[in-house]
Amino acid sequence: MKRTFAAVTVLASAFAFTAPAIAMEQELSMLELAVNNALIGVGIQDVDVMTLTISQLAIIQNILAADDSDNEKARRIEAVISR
Secondary structure (H helix, E strand, C coil), X not given: CHHHHHHHHHHHHHHHHHHHHHHHHHHHXXXXXXXXXXXXXXXXXCCCHHHCCHHXXXXXXXXXXXXXXXXXXXXXXXXXXXC
């Protein structure tokens, strides 16, 4: 009985630690996809979003949400990517 309880505890702990990591990876993938689609929308197609940092992705998302013209957004995004 003690072994069974110990095994269940170990499995539950392992799941508790991996579930947030899996969720974060999925959220990052969704952010990368959203940024990639938005970049195409403003005419930037030669960027591999998987090479961008989370900070760069967040900055790009903020730029895309701004009321600037597509040309201004593209210029600002290219500056972020070149950092």
